[in-house]
Amino acid sequence: MKQKKIFIVRGMDCASCALTIEKALKEIPELSSANVNYATEKAVVESDGPIDSFRLQSAVKEKTGYELIEERTLPPGHEGHQMNRVQMPGEMEGHDHAKMLKEEEIKKLWTKFLWGAILSGIIIFLSLPDYFSFIGEIFPKGARFFLLLILTTPVEFWVGKQFWTSSWASLKRRDVNMDTLVALGTGAAYFSGLAVTFLEISNWKLGIKLDVFFDVAAVVTTLVILGKYLEAKAKGSASEAIKKLLKLQAKTAHLLHEGKHEMEVPIEKVVSDDILIVKPGEKIPVDGVIIEGTATLDESMVTGESLPVDKKEGDAVIGATINKTSSFKMKATKVGKDSFLAQIVAMVEAAQASRAPIQKFADLVVSYFVPVVLIIAAAAFVVWLVFGPAPAFFFALVNSIAVLVVACPCAMGLATPTSIMVGTGKAAEHGVIIRDAEALELAGKINAVILDKTGTLTKGEPAVTDVVAFFKDDGNKVVRYAASLEKLSEHPIAQSIVAYAASLGSLSSHPLDKAVKAAAEKTRLYEVKNFKAIPGQGIEGDVITEKGNKKLYFGNAALMESKKIDLSTNQELIEKLENDGKTLLLLADDRMLIGIIAVADTIKSTAKEAVQRLQSLGLEVWLITGDNERTANAISRIVGIDKVMARVLPQDKAEKVKKLQALGKRVAMVGDGINDAPALTQADVGIAIGTGTDIAIESADITLVAGDPLGVANAILISRKTLINIKQNLFWAFIYNILLIPVAAGLLWPQWEILLNPILAGGAMAFSSLSVVLNSLRLKRLKI
Structure with a gap:
């Protein structure tokens, strides 16, 4: 039996870390799929058989050094279904544990930042003897350097401990990540300062002016920790949708x-x-x-x-x-x-942990990013060591440190998942449940929408509006014949006819009125033999009446035509009823038409507004229905749709979707997820109207919980805005690195003598990740 599990990942500091863990998971033979999401800090794994959590955790720990904590076990597909009951509070323990770990991490980061800020302030002050002359008077140069060394050491190795432990783990697996860049950059500043301090105290004369960069090591470490803290807070805000759901x-x-x-x-x-x-x-x-x-x-x-x-x-x-x-x-x-709520939580969580196709390019860049930055930093050092102004060594060192600390793969890694996290959460708040990130991305590219009539634009609760009897049969007899034929059908129209017959028959409970009892007797259903369903047309059968067997046909005009029943004398009445938007069921024996039953479905109050909103989004809107052209056109006029597909059988709807796709359209199909399942599957995006408390509709990419057609426009609008947000994030992440890495390497020095101070470089790096998360959070303010 297939099994899916979610694990919390501890110690993951950058996008390249996520790729490393994912690669390790994919090397485990029994896993059929693995996805590690840096934004949610979770790993989702799936297997065709039971998953041995301990073995998996041990393998990942050994290969990568990262710790996986099992959050909970989910079934494959839509995670709402469970065979064994697990109480809601028990289920939420995993979420509570994740919340506890996150709060613990945020508290630890804040504590480290405060100590780093205090010590960095003192270090900066002691590093400015040219501005504060009394510092030089109190502390000789060697003593000042030694004091700076003492103050910087806890910042470098306690405040910045995670960078060193992560770098060491990466080194052992012959890998590099963003922490490697930070550790190398701040480490270069720290250890060069250590060497200079030793030379100064030992009174060695090298013939050049010696200086230390302890302020760079301390401030950059502190700024990166601040960035991590703010990023963690912002990511927590991005995942508020699930927290709100759990609190309900x-x-x-x-x-x-x-x-x-x-x-x-x-x-x-x-x-x-x-x-x-x-x-x-x-x-x-x-x-x-x-x-x-x-x-x-x-x-x-x-x-x-x-x-x-x-x-x-x-x-x-x-x-x-x-x-x-x-x-x-x-x-x-x-x-x-x-439960319904648990299904929503599971589906939103699964969507937030999934990966959008647009992220593939960013992942590819991230996988090569750190090695390329290391090469650029080394090249900058060598070039400026040879061609830089005196003292060339320190000039080269400053530029290489700036390259190492300004480079930020995290912004690229966060660009897509944080937007997905906020976008799917925003959608859930409005009753729109998106299966995964790919569905959200595709929904943002839709340019044509096909709306099924029944259940989407109408309530899916048809009712008998007219009964017409011809010749010697009265209306009750027509209803009695039709209900007898339809009594075993589960089709909504059939059920409405049987219910109408029952409403007439229910009058038999009246204790006194003989006329009423006689009318009720006339609506008692007959036995039917030789019943046959004719797909796309109707039904036929032998009705056993008081006077013997009567062969009857009940269905649409196509059935009448196939049985050679003449409708010409009643065509005007038929057209009038159909022009009113009613669905007609024709009843005939083997010679002539003997009655008509008209059925109408109530149009949803928001149907017209929903169509207008879809059209305002620039979408091509189609109505698809099994009704004939006149009935379909009547409905389309009411809701404002000018493109209609009529007389389409359920099995042919997928073919209609294909035809639009062949014209270059990206198509969303909206239906109930049951009769429309093939069409929903064929469409680029299948949108199912919620049909009750079970929202795990397998054929749907998006489910509208409330069954409101306005949700279609909401889903597409949120998806479009999320996709735009992702592109903004990716643009910023790439532009930031493309522009600042060359500047940090000293590209502007020959012409304008402009350098990027490593401290400013560290601040810029911290801000780049934060800016991506903050931009994603703007989606929370999206007005629907």
Whole structure:
């Protein structure tokens, strides 16, 4: 059985670290896939069989030196499904542990920064005897250098300890990363200062002016730690979407023990089939079904739908939503990882940990970045040692240190995942659940949208509006025939006809009115033999009446045409009903048309606005339906769509998607994820309208939890803005390195005598990563 696990990665300081860990994981034979995300600091691994966590952790520790901590186990695919119940609080322990580790890391970074800042301030002050003459009077040069050495040592090896430990681990595996650059740069400044201090104290005369760069070592280390601290805080803010979702979960529930005694219990004690009482103002503890009472619920926190929803007996309710009105009893149906909220958390987390195709180029650059920077730094040192102004050694050293500390692969590594993290979180807040980063990227490139009529633009709840009987049959007889033929079908239209017949029959409960009872008797369903479904047309069967067998056909005009039934005398009526946007079901025997049943589906209140918003985004919008042209055109006029595909069978929808793709369109298909599954799979992006408390629709790349068509525009808008944000981040990350590395190497010195001070270089490096994260956080302010 396939298994997927998520691990927290400790000690990962840069994008190249993530690639190193990922490479090590992919070398483990039993793993079918591995993805390490620097922004989320998590590794997601998948295997066709059970995953031995201890063996995997040991292998990664041995190969890379990085520690993996198991967060939780997920099934493959959409991570919402679980065979065994795991209570929600228990499930969240992994998230709590991750939060604890992150808070611990942030606190440690802040402590180190404070000490680094204090010591660096003193070091800078003691490094400026030309500005403060009394320093030279109090401390002779050798004594001052030695004092600077003492003060710089804890900054270099305690504040900056992570750079040295990471570099040493990289060296042992014959690899380099960003920490290598920082350690080399600050180490060069520190150890050159150590050598100069030794020479000065020993009173060796080399014939050149000696100087130390302890201020460079201390300040650069402190600035990089500050950058790490701010980056960690910003990344924590970027992952707030999941934190908000986790906070929604109720902590307790009112359990009806043995059907009699009400008792308050922790949420983890609730199991399926428990009977619970939910009082006004309380959160619904778990997913379930109302068994007694009614209520109005606020579901906005999980569906994004702002309007309250009325619920009655038999209706499903979602855990974490709020009961706004009266008390009711409910039966728990889904708890722990099976719950709706847990599915959303798992899907958002999986999306945030995934990798977008646009990231591949950045990963490729990062994999070669550090070795190239080392070569540039070495070249700068050699060139300026030969051609630099006196003292050439120190001039060359300053430039090579500047190259090492200004280079920043982290900005490139963070450019895509931080935007994905914020974008998917923003989408989840509006009831749009995106499967993975690739789906988000593709959705941002969509230029054509196909909207299925039923369930997308309409409520998917058809109802009988007209019954027309011809010749000697009355309307009740037509309904009785049709319902008899359709009684075993699960199609919504069939069910609406049977329900209509039942509503007539239900009048038989009236105790006095004989006329009413007679009418009810007339709607009792007949037995049907030789039933046959005709795909795309309708059904036929022998109805066993009081007067014997009657061969009947019930379906669309195509069925009537195939059975040679003449419709010409009723064509005007048929056209009138179809022009009203109604779907017609025609009933005939083997000679003539004997009745018509018209069915209409209510158009969703936001359908027209949704279409307008899609068109305002420059999208080509299509309506696709199995209805005939007149009915389809009537619906399209109401919602404002001018491109219609009518008479399309469910199995042919995928072919329609292909035809648009062949014209160069990037197509999003929007449907219910069941009848439209092949078309959703064929489309560049499949968008499923939520159909209940199970949002793990396999054929969908994006799921709209609330079932609101406005969510389609929201999904595409968020995806577009996220993609733009990613491109901005990548542009900044590449431009920063392309411009500043040559400047740090001394490119501007021959012409303008401009150098990049290593301290400024370190500050710029810290700011570059931070700026990428902060730019990603702008997506949180996106107005939908």
